[in-house]
Each structure stands twice: as C-alpha cells, then as structure tokens.
Amino acid sequence: MKLLLTSGGVTNAAIGAALVDLLPRPVEECRALLVPTAQWGHPMCGPGSVRGAVVGAAPHDQSGVSLPWASVGLLELTALPSIGPERWEPWVRDTDVLLVDGGDATYLAHWLRASGLLDVLATMPALVWVGTSAGSMVATPRIGADFVEWAGAEDDRTLGWVDVSIFPHLDHPQMPENTLAAARSWAAGLDHPSYALDDDSALVVEHGEVRVVSEGRWERLGA
Secondary structure, eight states: OEEEEESSSSOSHHHHHHHHHHSSSOGGGOEEEEEOGGGGGSTTOOHHHHHHHHHTOTTGGGGTTTSOOSEEEEOOGGGHHHHOHHHHHHHHHTOSEEEEOOSOHHHHHHHHHHHSHHHHHTTOTTOEEEEETHHHHTTSSBOOGGGOOOTTOSSSBOOOSSSSEEEOSTTOTTOTTOOHHHHHHHHHTSSSOEEEEOTTEEEEEETTEEEEEESSOEEEEOO
C-alpha cells in the first residue's frame, strides 16, 4: 500500500498535493471508503464523533471525506466478521483509497486483524491509505503507553508497516500536553525513531521510503 500518515488530516495544500500524487487517477475518478472504527475504542469518542466523521463535519471534515471522490462509502470493521468476506471483500477491492479516522490505534489494529481486512490489504499494493491521528499511528510498530486508551489492549504494539512511530497533534491548542518536550520524553521510551507531527504535517510512505510533507512544525526524534 501507499500511505499518507497525517496528524490532523488533509489540512493544507502540501498534504493535499501529496495525496493527489499517490492516487492512480484524479480525485474525481477515485472511489473511497471511510473507516471510523478506531473511534469506538477511545473514551473521548462516540456516536456523535463517528457521525461527524461520516458526514464530514468539523473537526472530521479534514479526514478526506469531503473531497470530491467519484464515490465515498463507509466500512465499519466490527461488522465485517458477521457478514463474511464474500460480501465485503469486493467492496474493498473496488476501492482506491481508505480514509482511516482517529481514535485508539490498538483498537483499530485489533479489528483490522479480527475482521480479516488486514490479509486482504496485503494483496492490494496500489491501494492508498490515508490515516488521521490513530489511523496513521496504527501503521507504526508501537504508539507508546501514553496513547493507549482501549482497555482491551495487551500493550502498545500496532501493525509495524513502517519502522517509525508518530506523536500526533504537536502543539494542538486543545491538547496543551502535546508539547515537543512531551514528545521527546515519549520517544525516549521507544526502541526506534519517531516523528512528532503537528496537524499541518504528515508522512508519505511509498516504496518503503518515508518523507515528511509539512506546512507546519515537525521533528524527527530518536535514533
């Protein structure tokens, strides 16, 4: 897969251009599916925030739902085991982009595995994954204990598609604890490099290479 790992979504022209570069065709010709599942695992989220993601309401309007896709639908991972892959797998294979919203990354990782979607994604190298917050952190090896909110998580490990971790929402006005000093302290507890990203910054991962796209503030941390 091609990965666009954002902190706050498609928040500026640079991140938008990076997304366009990853797509196989113009936005207007691409099909997208929104994955809101991570929100169910976070105590600050619920029906209202999930609805906000689905309809593209603030603060979820930057998750990519509001872009002029040829079509955009909903893929709720917790429902997939009950309907079987013969029903949902064609939906995924007919999709160009997954828009994966935030919440708890360990909960999202659990349902990616439990739903069977993770195995299907491994066979779709052209698919574009656009993560927001936890939707990006799930691609990393670990998120750090401070970001684990789901009571069912065994530890802070996630999927490890990339070999760096992400500290999101750097300097966010509604998250005064997300300082650079806090990010550096968090990174010291990991055994691999990481990035602190504000909501105007993102990582692009293509062909195994990671690069930063930003109109804001970011810092590479660790080894």
